[in-house]
Amino acid sequence: HLFSLLLTLLKTADLNCVYSPSDTSSYSGRDLLKYCINCALKREEDVHVLGFEVPEQELRSELDSNNKHLFHFHNAYSDPLGWRKQSSFTVEQFSAENITRLVRETKHAKASVLVIDSLSWIERHHNPVAICQQLHKLKKGGAIRTICCLLHMDLHQQGIVESICHLANTVITVTAVNNALYAEAKTTHRKKSGKVMQEEEFFTVMENLSLSIEKRPSQSGHAQVHSDAKVDPASNLTFNLRLSEVEREAKEKVALPFVFSQEKKSALLKKGQGSGRIIYEPDANDDFDEEDPDDDLDI
Amino acid sequence: MIICIVFLLTQDLQSCTSFHTVPPPGPCVRSEMFPELNSILSSSPENFTEGEFILLSDRQADASFLIHHYLTFYLRARCRVCFLGLVQSFSHYSVVSQRLGVNLTQAKEKGQLVFLEALKASPGVLLGDESSDKTAALDYLRSPCPELRGLYEFVWNSLSRAGGEDAAESWGPPVLIIDDLSVLLSLGVSAGAILDFTHYCQATICSQLQGSMIALVRCDDEEYDEDEESSNYLLKALSHQCSLSLRVEGLSTGYCRDIHGQVEIWWRGRGIKNQRKIFQYKVHDKGASFFAPGTSRAVL
Secondary structure, eight states, rough: HHHHHHHHHHHHOTTTEEEEEEBTTTTTTHHHHHHHHHHHTTTOOOEEEEEESSOOHHHTTTSSSGGGGGEEEOOSSOOOTTSOOSSOOOOOSSSSHHHHHHHHHOOSSEEEEHHHHHTHHHHHTTTTHHHHHHHHHHHHHHOOOOEEEEEEGGGSSSHHHHHHHHHHSEEEEEEEETTEEEEEEEEEEEEESSSHHHHHHHEOTTTOOOEEEEEOOOSSSSHHHHHHSOOTSSSSSOOOOOOHHHHHHHHHHOOOOTOOOHHHHHHHHHHHOOSSOOOOOTTTTTTOOOOOOTTTTOO | HHHHHHHHHHHHHHHHHHOOOOOOOOSOOOOOOOHHHHHHHTTTTBOOOOOSSEEEEESSTTTHHHHHHHHHHHHHHHHHHEEESSSSSSHHHHHHHHHTTHHHHHHHHHTTTEEEHHHHHHHHHTTTTOOOOGGGGGGGGGGOOOOOOHHHHHHHHHHHHHTTTTSSOOOEEEEEEESSHHHHTTTOOHHHHHHHHHHHHIIIIISSSSSSSEEEEOOOOGGGGOTTTTTTHHHHHHHHHHHHHEEOOOTOOOOOSSSOOEEEEOEEESSOOOOOEEEEEEETTTTTEOOTTTTOTTOO
């Protein structure tokens, strides 16, 4: 088995770690987020989700059914700004104190995992510096063991992305490969010792939330079939584009007009039949000077 | 004041645009005006996916033919439609829809269609005329009012009463169509406020009411920088949220009489369900035809 940094990190979450799957619109990092949640549930940890971007049923589907009672979805999707006066969690409530209180309300309060879907949503309403401060407080707070936040890289300026990634111990950047049949994950993990591990892997998330990792996209994948099949452009037409043998030979015999062959050379050197010669006799008015007229120019 | 004049001018232009004379629709009107598109998307007025957020966008082209398609499509499907007409007058859509075989005035009278005619109502709001009850929907014109909460509440009120008042008519799932979102950026609404508005629309109409939402974003090539208040940013952000995206562009080789442009259709899903396909199209009098690149009848 090849060592997979991605799998190892997601399956065994270290203490006080911040994970940040970062994605762009070409491939959604949410599947990886769900995988992360599933791993935490299997480890029997409480998972608290601040869900801004997708409704609860979309995140809950396919999760491990044994420990579903450990999954707590704080609904910030239906009414995040209080417009409908039926909000469960608003974006205004995003702070270390509020989240810590929410997490402490659950009876187990064992190792808790906080999942934020997504940080990009919160960034529209909060100062990025304030967000980093709150995340830092949560990291040091003790109520939360692991924080996993989804970030849409293409929606922020580079500085903001880098500040948030700086806060994280692990950053997983996902991009689409082969029309999103596979995705590439660039994982950067900073250990407590300061050592940084980096890896690039290709993965797919299957229907039952299982992760399949490869070191390079498989050569015999579905996507390859299209490029291997040679398309004959001359087929299925209402006119004929093909050549018969006779036509092919005749085509090869044709001398191209601007190719300087031996025949052309001898034809040029040969004197013509005398039909094209120009005979000029200068009369009295012509100043026929053999010398170069520009000779006196001082260039 | 200057903005006010622009609105009035635009409205005048609409009323004196010359259209071909439209013959009254006969007894047998062809029901499929976009047959290839319906087949590509595997949808028809009788059978379509619910809860979809369809994002339409264009760059150096005009995707409004898709807006006309979806408007007539969902009206034919007997859905309750709320149409936010922010850039054209009602008569504009009415004339085009008539050519496509749907009577918008009748739909409005029956209560199937709720049409926000923003151009007509805007001068009143800008000049401070408090009489109309639709002014709350256009609150974004009054600065400083950065949010589109009023507009959202208008949408919610229009679509949440589906089937309640008219016991005789039971309409299908609610549909919201927005033409278009980019004009809000030009009117001073921030991209964040627009995204909050679309979030609420999606959360209530798509997720809660299982209806559909169609929004058009128009982009300019000049805004390719990292500006967070540009249509490009809006397009990127909405691409994350949508379930289906149709991107219309002109041909890279320039204007062509027989091929008006290309559409990239992106089904956003997981694994094999995530697909992107490109088609070329030509808009004609009663619809548009779609074909695989290079197979236009004019070329073959």
